[in-house]
Amino acid sequence: MNGRMPWLREASAADESMRAKFLFRVESREVQDDDGVITAFRDGQVTLRENRRLDGFTLAIKEVGYQGVRVGDLVIHNMDGFAGAIGVSESDGKCTPEYTVCNGVVGRADNRFYAYVLRTMARRDYIRVICPAVRERAPRFRYPRFAEVTLPCPNYEYQVAIADFLDRKTAAIDALIEKKERLIALLAEKRAALIHQAVTKGLDPDVPMKDSGVPWIGDIPAHWMMHRLRRVVGQFIDYRGRTPEKTRSGVPLITAGAVRDGIVDHSRAPEWVTEEVCKQLSGRGKPELGDILFTSEAPLGEVGIVTNVRIACAQRIIMFKVDATRVASPFLLQHFLSESGKGEVSSRASGSTASGIRADRLKMSLVPTPPLREQVTIVSFIEQETASYSDISSCIMSQVAKLKEYRQSLITAAVTGQLEIPS
Numbered sequence: 001m002n003g004r005m006p007w008l009r010e011a012s013a014a015d016e017s018m019r020a021k022f023l024f025r026v027e028s029r030e031v032q033d034d035d036g037v038i039t040a041f042r043d044g045q046v047t048l049r050e051n052r053r054l055d056g057f058t059l060a061i062k063e064v065g066y067q068g069v070r071v072g073d074l075v076i077h078n079m080d081g082f083a084g085a086i087g088v089s090e091s092d093g094k095c096t097p098e099y100t101v102c103n104g105v106v107g108r109a110d111n112r113f114y115a116y117v118l119r120t121m122a123r124r125d126y127i128r129v130i131c132p133a134v135r136e137r138a139p140r141f142r143y144p145r146f147a148e149v150t151l152p153c154p155n156y157e158y159q160v161a162i163a164d165f166l167d168r169k170t171a172a173i174d175a176l177i178e179k180k181e182r183l184i185a186l187l188a189e190k191r192a193a194l195i196h197q198a199v200t201k202g203l204d205p206d207v208p209m210k211d212s213g214v215p216w217i218g219d220i221p222a223h224w225m226m227h228r229l230r231r232v233v234g235q236f237i238d239y240r241g242r243t244p245e246k247t248r249s250g251v252p253l254i255t256a257g258a259v260r261d262g263i264v265d266h267s268r269a270p271e272w273v274t275e276e277v278c279k280q281l282s283g284r285g286k287p288e289l290g291d292i293l294f295t296s297e298a299p300l301g302e303v304g305i306v307t308n309v310r311i312a313c314a315q316r317i318i319m320f321k322v323d324a325t326r327v328a329s330p331f332l333l334q335h336f337l338s339e340s341g342k343g344e345v346s347s348r349a350s351g352s353t354a355s356g357i358r359a360d361r362l363k364m365s366l367v368p369t370p371p372l373r374e375q376v377t378i379v380s381f382i383e384q385e386t387a388s389y390s391d392i393s394s395c396i397m398s399q400v401a402k403l404k405e406y407r408q409s410l411i412t413a414a415v416t417g418q419l420e421i422p423s
């Protein structure tokens with residue numbers, strides 16, 4: 001581990017390097033009574049958990065081995081560092097023993113500069129190389145191994161200049177990304193409002209209305225029906241059970257991560273099973289064109305329509321085979337994409353940390369149901385009106401992706417000496 005890391009060959013100042021143990025000291029501070037919990041996120045932010053989000057964390061009953069963190073410390077998540085959970089703390093607080101807290105030697109190592117260096121290493125998989133996984137997909141940062149790694153070490157003043165330059169540049173890029181992501185969110189809100197209006201109120205503004213009896217649905221056209229989901233779906237197929245053995249090729253396995261925003265996209269979570277395993281999973285029911293896949297947990301309530309029947313369905317997927325005499329698949333899909341449909345699902349879900357829903361409770365959810373011909377008209381209207389939203393969102397998302405790529409290439413060029421930094 002005391003050899004030069006391969007990626008340093010890119011650096012123009014190849015002779016300016018030093019092993020990590022000569023650059024850092026590991027901290028071991030006492031925890032103060034008023035310290036909040038610090039978390040290192042994968043985007044490099046290190047802050048009090050309450051500043052970002054509180055959901056999705058496991059709370060310790062007893063805080064054993066917690067250590068103090070102070071503003072400016074270099075913090076590395078031992079289990080998530082390979083994914084970029086490395087950064088300089090912006091808060092005072094405390095963290096679990098699953099973190100390494102260190103500081104650069106005064107006058108030799110700037111914490112901000114090395115946060116950029118280590119995150120670049122993580123992005124290029126060198127954290128995984130330094131600290132290989134004991135179990136598959138579970139690499140773990142270990143400081144003693146890292147201590148022997150050779151890192152770039154330009155003079156301290158130049159490190160500070162690089163860090164200052166990157167702080168300014170990345171802040172400007174991040175602000176632009178945030179504006180674009182807000183625009184995407186606004187378009188999503190407008191799309192959701194349009195869908196909700198269409199699937200609960202119809203397209204005729206002058207039609208007589210009646211109370212649906214459900215607060216989040218409100219009034220519906222007087223000639224519509226309110227049906228339980230079990231009345232409009234002919235067959236529910238719940239694929240819950242043991243996790244199937246995965247392969248590197250074969251039949252696409254559709255997991256909950258592949259179902260989102262009305263689309264089943266295997267590329268979002270690419271996993272496969274053998275033909276034999278597919279037959280076993282499909283014994284409960286084979287997917288057919290037009291069937292709806294519903295995620296029962298993590299995430300809850302995402303839906304997509306089957307357009308490729310050569311698939312196998314994983315855990316946390318429930319498949320609906322609709323009763324075509326009562327509802328059209330595309331209309332039911334739009335129902336679940338609407339705020340009213342999401343409200344129905346949420347009202348029947350359970351779970352404190354991760355919401356989920358059982359098939360028997362889902363079957364009792366209510367669906368506003370217009371006549372079939374009107375369903376087709378409503379779906380056509382939604383698809384026509386939201387097409388432009390999708391096109392604009394896709395364009396903006398492409399811009400965001402390019403900005404993120406530029407941000408990372410800028411950081412890489414700066415920390416490897418390929419970019420001349422203005423003094």
